[in-house]
């Protein structure tokens with residue numbers, strides 16, 4: 164579904180991604196690990212069309228479409244969802260209004276009628292239960308005054324509402340206690356299907372105890388320098404990233 | 416979010432830009448004592464009303480247009496304006512008699528009277544140009560002793576009330592525009608709520624400017640007698656027009672002992688085009704007096720229209736334990752200019768006032784909050800809290816805050832908070848990532864920002880106001 168070829172991207176003239184390749188097929192879960200500043204969030208930003216980043220080389224196709232030509236909102240409507248590392252607060256905008264606007268835009272894109280208020284609220288209730296989202300949170304303004312963990316849970320809730328084909332989870336596990344982590348992972352697993360895929364960006368192997376990846380990639384200095392199965396995550400947990408850095412330097 | 420992306424946001428035009436083709440009766444342009452007499456004669460006014468107008472006119476001749484506001488006001492040629500226009504046909508008794516053209520206009524505005532009547536229980540007193548065309552619900556209100564009619568009718572049928580209260584809150588010599596209005600005012604609304612009566616429905620007036628080069632000078636007077644309550648809505652949209660149109664209204668509110676008046680406005684006069692051409696000049700004097708003990712007045716306004724807005728709905732807190740509120744959202748886009756705010760004058764003991772102002776500026780517009788809180792020496796234990804926020808949607812617009820405080824009583828507690836922020840690009844991207852376009856995202860974010868004020872509006876107005884905010888800001892962010 165997703166094919167990234169030789170991707171180079173800049174921010175403020177500084178090259179962050181330096182030739183990244185990745186192929187994701189339906190049903191797969193890919194974990195992307197790597198040290199701080201490697202470019203993991205940058206990859207998520209470029210995939211979702213954040214205009215602060217400039218793509219200088221390479222291609223990204225999503226189900227055959229040139230992703231780089233699509234606006235951020237159309238990428239979302241095509242089924243790409245990002246669980247943000249730092250979800251933003253939108254004061255005064257209720258979760259209901261926000262999600263209703265979002266969901267109806269997705270429906271419009273698929274030539275479906277907007278959901279009625281009752282139907283929308285029913286869907287919202289179902290998904291809240293699915294991801295064990297607190298009623299209180301769903302009735303508040305978007306992320307306003309939410310704790311770090313609540314924000315992350317809200318991201319998963321929004322993911323459940325929008326049912327993406329490709330979900331990118333950027334450090335969704337950071338700042339979560341073990342219970343919240345389990346709930347988030349449960350949510351992700353319940354939403355898993357043979358038709359959709361996930362890219363799970365994480366620092367820690369911990370999340371991968373709950374979300375079992377098909378592939379683990381190491382992102383370092385703007386490139387994927389090593390790929391493997393789930394055992395690679397365990398190895399990284401044990402040995403850190405220094406040996407990878409050394410390997411990379413040796414090959415250069 | 417890049418400039419380019421923001422520039423891509425559709426350029427929308429003023430949606431209410433149309434003129435109704437109704438025969439109008441216009442007197443020649445220009446202003447003189449003869450014109451004042453002619454207006455009064457056309458309206459078949461009593462002698463005392465003519466005297467009132469002439470006194471105002473003579474005083475106006477000695478006055479100069481005020482220059483203290485943060486506004487760039489073009490020279491206005493008061494001799495090139497027609498001071499009276501009225502639909503020619505006689506005022507209709509029911510909807511069937513209303514000019515079909517006029518009904519079509521209301522349909523375009525989404526305020527068909529049938530719907531208004533059935534759905535919201537609103538009594539609509541429509542002011543088309545200068546003359547009251549239609550008053551509904553008058554009879555059912557009359558049974559409760561409530562008077563809701565055009566100002567002209569009040570002059571004819573309730574001269575005692577009019578003479579007692581007209582200009583008791585805004586004196587004839589108050590300011591240049593108020594004095595002009597006092598000389599040439601065309602029509603407006605009159606409300607009297609008797610003792611102990613809660614008005615069971617929102618009273619509502621729609622204003623439109625509809626004749627070329629016609630100044631619009633409404634005058635509204637609301638009197639809430641002891642222990643009464645009324646909520647009044649004023650909303651307007653004006654058709655597109657090239658010439659600038661002058662609008663100088665007066666609204667006076669009198670709240671007697673333990674009475675409460677809520678006055679809500681959605682102002683959407685034609686703001687001019689994207690280059691700053693055309694648009695309404697809106698110079699309004701609105702003032703209420705909490706005359707009796709424990710009386711309450713609240714002003715809520717959503718200002719999205721007009722090329723120039725000069726407007727300070729104010730309260731005189733005369734009665735002990737009286738309270739006043741001012742809630743405002745003022746949006747300016749393109750080349751609009753707004754200088755708006757309030758005055759809270761504390762005279763009675765234990766009086767409280769609350770000010771919440773949300774300014775939103777986009778394009779090349781200028782948006783100022785100007786407020787005065789004055790605590791008189793005898794106003795023991797007065798309290799005021801003011802919150803003035805500004806949101807900027809472009810680098811080329813301006814937001815200004817001029818809060819004045821004059822505190823002459825040591826027991827007063829006066830607090831002021833102000834913030835200025837720029838629309839947050841991360842918020843817009845977050846919305847984009849969920850499938851919401853930048854334009855809709857701006858609408859959501861701005862409505863969220865203004866929510867505290869919008870929540871003060873009656874339901875049917877709140878929805879309209881939310882749409883207006885978004886429409887006003889279309890094609891503006893960057």
Ligand SMILES: Nc1ncnc2c1ncn2[C@@H]1O[C@H](COP(=O)(O)OP(=O)(O)O)[C@@H](O)[C@H]1O
Nearest residue numbers: 174175179197198199200201202203204205206
């Ligand atoms: N807005 C920005 N402005 C300048 N540099 C940035 C910005 N965002 C990220 N960077 C830089 O890009 C590099 C990669 O960051 P990021 O993709 O967030 O890394 P990761 O998510 O792997 O920790 C870092 O060196 C970071 O400092």
Ligand SMILES: [Mg+2]
Nearest residue numbers: 203204248334
């Ligand atoms: Mg990151």
